[in-house]
Amino acid sequence: xxxxxxxxxxxxxxxxxxxxxxxxxxxxxxxxxxxxxxxxxxxxxxxxxxxxxxxxxxxxxxxxxxxxxxxxxxxxxxxxxxxxxxxxxxxxxxxxxxxxxxxxxxxxxxxxxxxxxxxxxxxxxxxxxxxxxxxxxxxxxxxxxxxxxxxxxxxxxxxxxxxxxxxxxxxxxxxxxxxxxxxxxxxxxxxxxxxxxxxxxxxxxxxxxxxxxxxxxxxxxxxxxxxxx
Amino acid sequence: xxxxxxxxxxxxxxxxxxxxxxxxxxxxxxxxxxxxxxxxxxxxxxxxxxxxxxxxxxxxxxxxxxxxxxxxxxxxxxxxxxxxxxxxxxxxxxxxxxxxxxxxxxxxxxxxxxxxxxxxxxxxxxxxxxxxxxxxxxxxxxxxxxxxxxxxxxxxxxxxxxxxxxxxxxxxxxxxxxxxxxxxxxxxxxxxxxxxx
Numbered sequence: 319x320x321x322x323x324x325x326x327x328x329x330x331x332x333x334x335x336x337x338x339x340x341x342x343x344x345x346x347x348x349x350x351x352x353x354x355x356x357x358x359x360x361x362x363x364x365x366x367x368x369x370x371x372x373x374x375x376x377x378x379x380x381x382x383x384x385x386x387x388x389x390x391x392x393x394x395x396x397x398x399x400x401x402x403x404x405x406x407x408x409x410x411x412x413x414x415x416x417x418x419x420x421x422x423x424x425x426x427x428x429x430x431x432x433x434x435x436x437x438x439x440x441x442x443x444x445x446x447x448x449x450x451x452x453x454x455x456x457x458x459x460x461x462x463x464x465x466x467x468x469x470x471x472x473x474x475x476x477x478x479x480x481x482x483x484x485x486x487x488x489x490x491x492x493x494x495x496x497x498x499x500x501x502x503x504x505x506x507x508x509x510x511x512x513x514x515x516x517x518x519x520x521x522x523x524x525x526x527x528x529x530x531x532x533x534x535x536x537x538x539x540x541x542x543x544x545x546x547x
Numbered sequence: 548x549x550x551x552x553x554x555x556x557x558x559x560x561x562x563x564x565x566x567x568x569x570x571x572x573x574x575x576x577x578x579x580x581x582x583x584x585x586x587x588x589x590x591x592x593x594x595x596x597x598x599x600x601x602x603x604x605x606x607x608x609x610x611x612x613x614x615x616x617x618x619x620x621x622x623x624x625x626x627x628x629x630x631x632x633x634x635x636x637x638x639x640x641x642x643x644x645x646x647x648x649x650x651x652x653x654x655x656x657x658x659x660x661x662x663x664x665x666x667x668x669x670x671x672x673x674x675x676x677x678x679x680x681x682x683x684x685x686x687x688x689x690x691x692x693x694x695x696x697x698x699x700x701x702x703x704x705x706x707x708x709x710x711x712x713x714x715x716x717x718x719x720x721x722x723x724x725x726x727x728x729x730x731x732x733x734x735x736x737x738x739x740x741x742x743x744x
Contacts, residue, residue, distance in 0.1 A: 420693070432692075484739045509742075516738055524734070531737075535550070535728045538719050539712070540686040542741050546711075 375436060382440040389439070396433035399423050406446070408502035409462035418504040421511055422446075449507050456506075463493075463500035472506075478513060515545040548728035550720050551679030551712075581607065581645060585638050594635035597621040603641070609648060611656075613664050613702035620707045624648070627710050651709045654678060655702055665699035674705075680712060714744045 374383035389405040390397050397405075399419045406414035406422075414422075426438035426445075434442065456472040457464055464472065469485050492505035501509070519541050523531040533541070584607045588599040595603060597618055605615040616624075628640045636644065654677050658670040666674065668691040675682060675690075682690075694704040718740045722730045732740075 424692075478738075479735055480739060481735075484743070487743055512742060513738065516741060517734075520732075520734055520737055529734045530731060532729055532731050535548070535716075535719055535723075535730075536681050536683070538730070538732075539680070539715060540683040542715055543682065543686040543712075544689040546741065546744070 378436055378440045379443075382443050383436060385443070386436045386439045394433075396429070396431065396435055397423075397439055398433045402434075406504070408504055410502060412502060412504075414504040415508070418508045421508060446507075449510075450503060453503050453506050461500065463502055464506055465498065465500045469501065476510070476513075512546065516542070519545050548723070548726050549679070550716050579642075581642055582638060585641050589638075594633065594637055595641065596635045597625055600625060600636065600641075604645075604648075607645070609645065609652065610702065611652070616703050616706065620703050620710070623707055623710045627714055647713075648706060651678070651706060652702070655705055663699075665701050666705065667699055668695070671700055671705070675712075678709070678712075711744060715741070718744065 374380040378386075385405070386397065387393075389401050391401055391404070399416065402419045402423060403413050403416065406419065408414065422442055422445075423432060423434055426434045426442045428438060429435060453464070454460075456468050456475075458468055458471075459465075466482075466485055466489055469489065470482065473480050473485065488509055489499045489501060492501045492509065493499035520531060521527075523533070523537075523541070584603050585595065587606065588603045589595045598621075600621045601616055601618055604610065604621070610616065624644055625634065625636055628636060628644050654674045655666065658674045658677075659666050660670070668687065671691060672682075672687050675687065690708055691698070691700065694700050694708050700708075719730055720726075722732070722736075722740070
């Protein structure tokens with residue numbers, strides 16, 4: 319009989335899945351970094367309280383606003399992929415990779431210019447905050463990165479039924495070469511967002527919810543290209 | 548059904564070199580000019596990784612007047628032909644890569660009408676069609692968005708795009724049992740197939 323894949327319904331607690339974003343203070347240092355890590359030394363790209371923070375546009379968190387201003391290095395009123403890359407770091411202080419930054423810009427760019435304004439940036443920070451919480455949840459040993467078994471468990475809890483070989487492949491792709499490869503926050507976000515996007519694309523075609531679709535070559539290419547890149 | 552970029556019998560490189568990937572398979576192969584570039588960067592194991600491939604391609608001049616390939620593109624190229632999943636290429640795989648990239652380059656050059664080293668969306672669409680891809684306008688837009696800087700696509704990014712399209716085509720073709728251009732995808736297989744690219 320037909321097999322309904324659990325992941326065809328939005329996974330529980332998935333950021334962006336019809337849930338109000340959690341309200342809360344931003345960490346004092348760089349977004350995406352665990353507050354427990356050494357904040358006093360090393361990279362802190364968020365500014366101290368800026369006198370201009372009082373002029374935050376309505377609806378924009380003052381801290382997000384001053385952050386925006388320090389990231390918008392050319393003061394254009396917009397943040398590009400390059401500028402965003404300066405602002406977002408992983409737990410190991412590596413910058414967010416280009417692909418994830420591009421994905422973020424595409425998601426929050428209302429202007430269709432390939433850049434985000436202060437409202438987009440503010441929403442982006444909330445979004446990353448949600449992802450950081452989810453990431454910490456799955457990082458069971460609190461190592462700051464997600465290992466093979468933690469990734470398997472994350473997929474399973476999100477409702478995906480993916481093979482261990484697949485998890486291994488993702489680990490090899492998204493991590494530095496090491497005896498114990500693991501994934502940072504940027505990689506985790508990228509993977510999960512692609513999973514969701516491709517699931518949506520598949521579900522759109524699978525109107526009978528069979529878990530199976532018949533695709534022509536051109537449909538397949540177009541469907542994947544518009545979601546994958 | 549003829550898939551775009553499907554290699555002719557014998558593989559892309561028609562030079563008749565067969566056998567296992569690696570160093571010279573028979574006398575005379577070492578005189579191949581490409582082998583010179585390969586051997587200059589490759590280690591004792593006769594394999595090259597992404598870094599070495601980058602140097603090798605730059606030295607071979609395949610990029611011509613265009614900017615040399617970035618490392619991520621080199622990694623992509625390796626995964627495209629890396630049959631033993633080693634993350635490295637042997638000489639025969641390198642030769643195959645070189646021939647494929649050369650073919651793509653010819654398309655790019657012919658559509659880079661002003662010789663600027665970049666192509667725009669319209670020229671990209673024509674290049675893709677010339678390669679045999681029939682993509683929807685939304686797909687071409689998505690590709691342009693991903694690979695362009697200020698509406699222009701550089702040679703290196705164009706190559707990265709070609710690699711991805713080819714990998715997706717392979718992924719589909721392998722599942723097209725009757726070669727009619729249709730595949731019945733189960734959800735899990737679809738996800739894994741596509742995200743493995």
